[in-house]
Amino acid sequence: MLEIHNLNARVEGVDILRNLSLSIKPGEVHAIMGPNGAGKSTLGNVLSGRPGYEVTSGEVLFNGKNLLELEIEERAREGLFLAFQYPVEIPGVTNMEFLKASVDARRKHLGMPDLSSFDFMKLARETSKKVSLDPAFLKRGVNEGFSGGEKKRNEIMQMMLLEPSLCILDETDSGLDIDALQVVAAGVNSMRDGKRSFIVVTHYQRLLDYIVPDFVHVLAAGRIVKTGGKDLALELEAKGYAWLDDEGA
Amino acid sequence: MTEQVESMIRKDYSAGFHTNIESDTLKPGLDEDVVRFISAKKEEPEWMLEWRLKAFRAWQEMEEPTWAHVHYPTINFQALSYYSAPKSMADKPKSLAEVDPELLDMYAKLGIPLHEQEALAGVAVDAVIDSVSVVTTYRAKLEEAGVIFCPISEAIKRFPELVRKYLGTVVPQKDNFYAALNSAVFSDGSFVYIPKGTRCPMELSTYFRINEMNTGQFERTLIVADEGSYVSYLEGCTAPMRDENQLHAAVVELVALDDAQIKYSTVQNWYPGDKEGKGGIYNFVTKRGICHRNARISWTQVETGSAITWKYPSCILKGDNSVGEFYSVALTNNFQQADTGTKMIHIGKNTRSTIVAKGISAGRSQSAYRGLVRINAGAEGARNYTQCDSLLIGDRCGAHTFPYIESKNSSAQIEHEATTSKVSDDQLFLCQQRGLDAEKAVSMIVNGFCREVFKELPMEFAVEAGKLLEVSLEGSVG
Numbered sequence: 001m002l003e004i005h006n007l008n009a010r011v012e013g014v015d016i017l018r019n020l021s022l023s024i025k026p027g028e029v030h031a032i033m034g035p036n037g038a039g040k041s042t043l044g045n046v047l048s049g050r051p052g053y054e055v056t057s058g059e060v061l062f063n064g065k066n067l068l069e070l071e072i073e074e075r076a077r078e079g080l081f082l083a084f085q086y087p088v089e090i091p092g093v094t095n096m097e098f099l100k101a102s103v104d105a106r107r108k109h110l111g112m113p114d115l116s117s118f119d120f121m122k123l124a125r126e127t128s129k130k131v132s133l134d135p136a137f138l139k140r141g142v143n144e145g146f147s148g149g150e151k152k153r154n155e156i157m158q159m160m161l162l163e164p165s166l167c168i169l170d171e172t173d174s175g176l177d178i179d180a181l182q183v184v185a186a187g188v189n190s191m192r193d194g195k196r197s198f199i200v201v202t203h204y205q206r207l208l209d210y211i212v213p214d215f216v217h218v219l220a221a222g223r224i225v226k227t228g229g230k231d232l233a234l235e236l237e238a239k240g241y242a243w244l245d246d247e248g249a
Numbered sequence: 250m251t252e253q254v255e256s257m258i259r260k261d262y263s264a265g266f267h268t269n270i271e272s273d274t275l276k277p278g279l280d281e282d283v284v285r286f287i288s289a290k291k292e293e294p295e296w297m298l299e300w301r302l303k304a305f306r307a308w309q310e311m312e313e314p315t316w317a318h319v320h321y322p323t324i325n326f327q328a329l330s331y332y333s334a335p336k337s338m339a340d341k342p343k344s345l346a347e348v349d350p351e352l353l354d355m356y357a358k359l360g361i362p363l364h365e366q367e368a369l370a371g372v373a374v375d376a377v378i379d380s381v382s383v384v385t386t387y388r389a390k391l392e393e394a395g396v397i398f399c400p401i402s403e404a405i406k407r408f409p410e411l412v413r414k415y416l417g418t419v420v421p422q423k424d425n426f427y428a429a430l431n432s433a434v435f436s437d438g439s440f441v442y443i444p445k446g447t448r449c450p451m452e453l454s455t456y457f458r459i460n461e462m463n464t465g466q467f468e469r470t471l472i473v474a475d476e477g478s479y480v481s482y483l484e485g486c487t488a489p490m491r492d493e494n495q496l497h498a499a500v501v502e503l504v505a506l507d508d509a510q511i512k513y514s515t516v517q518n519w520y521p522g523d524k525e526g527k528g529g530i531y532n533f534v535t536k537r538g539i540c541h542r543n544a545r546i547s548w549t550q551v552e553t554g555s556a557i558t559w560k561y562p563s564c565i566l567k568g569d570n571s572v573g574e575f576y577s578v579a580l581t582n583n584f585q586q587a588d589t590g591t592k593m594i595h596i597g598k599n600t601r602s603t604i605v606a607k608g609i610s611a612g613r614s615q616s617a618y619r620g621l622v623r624i625n626a627g628a629e630g631a632r633n634y635t636q637c638d639s640l641l642i643g644d645r646c647g648a649h650t651f652p653y654i655e656s657k658n659s660s661a662q663i664e665h666e667a668t669t670s671k672v673s674d675d676q677l678f679l680c681q682q683r684g685l686d687a688e689k690a691v692s693m694i695v696n697g698f699c700r701e702v703f704k705e706l707p708m709e710f711a712v713e714a715g716k717l718l719e720v721s722l723e724g725s726v727g
Binding site for chain 2: 048049050051052071072073076077081082084087088090091092093094097098101102105106109141142158162
């Protein structure tokens with residue numbers, strides 16, 4: 001469902017991703033780990049089309065389409081979802097209004113009719129409970145005055161409502177206490193249906209205790225330097241990243 | 250008679266002011282004869298003419314103000330025509346097919362029904378049955394309640410004592426350059442009187458007066474809410490109106506007697522000029538209300554039109570415990586300029602005022618908030634809260650804030666908050682990553698920014714205002 005071939009990308013003139021290749025099949029969960037500055041977040045930003053991230057060469061196929069030719073919103077409507085590391089606030093725009101507009105856009109793209117306001121509200125309330133957010137949050141401004149943990153749960157709620165085919169979680173675990181982490185992980189696990197794929201970007205092995213990956217990739221200096229199963233994460237936790245340099249050398 | 254002779258006679262008539270009502274438009278220029286001509290045309294009583302002449306004489310002594318943060322070529326007031334007869338049916342477009350397609354496109358985007366489009370575009374149609382019955386129904390309802398709602402020219406003749414008692418009491422003839430000009434040559438406008446203890450049974454809208462809407466460039470409105478009464482008045486329309494007059498100088502006066510409440514909502518969407526900044530209406534308006542004891546006046550305005558806006562709806566809080574409110578959204582795009590805000594003059598004890606002003610600038614536009622909060626010595630316990638937020642879209646526009654605070658009473662509490670923000674790339678990216686296109690995203694962010702003001706508008710107006718912002722911002726992204 002996602003094929004990345006020799007992707008090179010730069011930010012502000014600095015090469016960050018170097019000949020990165022990765023193949024993800026439907027239903028798989030891929031964890032991306034690696035030291036600070038390895039390009040982990042860049043990957044999610046490049047795939048979602050964030051301005052400022054320039055692709056210099058390479059190819060990305062998403063469900064058979066040339067992803068890099070699509071506009072940001074087209075990628076989203078095709079089913080690519082990025083859960084932000086630092087979700088921004090949009091004051092005065094209610095969560096409900098924002099979510100309804102997003103879901104409508106996705107459904108329209110899929111040729112489905114708009115949900116009625118009533119049906120949507122019902123769905124949104126049910127979903128908010130799944131991530132332990134009080135439905136009152138739906139009436140508040142998008143992320144406005146939310147705590148760090150509430151923002152992350154709000155991201156997962158959006159993901160559940162939009163039902164993407166590829167979910168990219170960019171350090172969703174950062175700043176979360178253990179309870180919030182479990183809520184987020186449970187949300188993600190409930191969406192694993194054998195078809196939907198995930199890229200989980202994280203610093204810490206801890207998250208992967210709850211969201212068990214099929215593959216763990218180690219990203220260093222913009223390339224994948226090692227790939228393994230879920231045990232690789234444990235090994236990294238125990239040894240750090242330095243040993244990989246020795247191995248690679 | 251040859252055509253030439255005929256036209257010469259007509260010219261003489263217009264210069265000599267003996268012409269009959271049906272005909273003409275005055276030649277450009279302004280002198281006492283023009284004022285007399287207008288007054289005669291409207292068959293006004295002597296006192297009204299004197300009132301106008303007093304204004305005209307004052308105006309001649311006055312200078313055009315230049316303190317506002319707006320720039321435009323000098324207006325030659327002698328080059329304007331101050332009276333034009335209503336257009337005959339023959340001059341109007343016969344159908345929507347003859348109307349500027351861009352205007353129609355705008356109507357469609359705003360979702361305006363077809364028969365309203367015809368009225369707005371000035372199409373010569375016989376009154377639509379629907380609207381006739383609506384008008385009849387509302388007239389009957391208002392009469393039953395004792396409410397007077399009619400053109401001010403009619404009120405001068407039918408209710409001279411009421412008009413005479415209040416006209417110019419809030420905005421005197423000599424108040425400012427444009428108010429003096431308006432007082433001398435005003436064409437028409439609305440008059441509203443709500444009797445004691447009466448709650449006006451419906452929202453009064455100039456829309457009901459759609460056939461009389463072509464009141465020209467110098468509109469005059471007077472609203473009097475007698476003791477303990479309530480009225481909500483809606484001015485304007487989200488749809489852009491066809492209008493050939495470039496200079497507009499309206500005056501609105503509100504009088505809220507003891508315990509009365511007036512809610513005045515405006516949506517202004519006059520032609521802002523094209524994308525290069527050519528054309529567009531100059532809008533120099535004086536709006537002011539006076540609150541007697543326990544009275545309340547709320548101004549709510551959404552301004553998206555005009556090339557230049559110069560407008561400060563104000564409240565004189567004369568009576569003890571009276572309340573003044575100003576909620577405003579001013580959006581400028583392309584080359585528009587707006588200098589707008591309010592004045593809250595606290596005279597009575599325990600008077601309160603709230604100001605929430607939101608300015609949105611896009612394109613190369615310039616938007617300024619100018620506000621005065623004055624607490625007089627006798628205004629014990631007066632309170633003001635001012636919140637002034639500016640939102641910038643792009644990096645070629647500007648937002649400016651000029652708050653003036655004068656307090657002569659140490660018991661007063663005055664709060665002022667101001668913010669300037671930009672629609673951030675991160676906000677846009679979040680919206681787009683969730684599947685919204687950039688224009689939809691910007692309009693959503695802007696609507697969120699305006700929420701506090703929109704919630705003060707009557708429900709229907711609020712929905713329209715949201716749509717209007719969306720249309721006005723088209724092309725401001727990317």
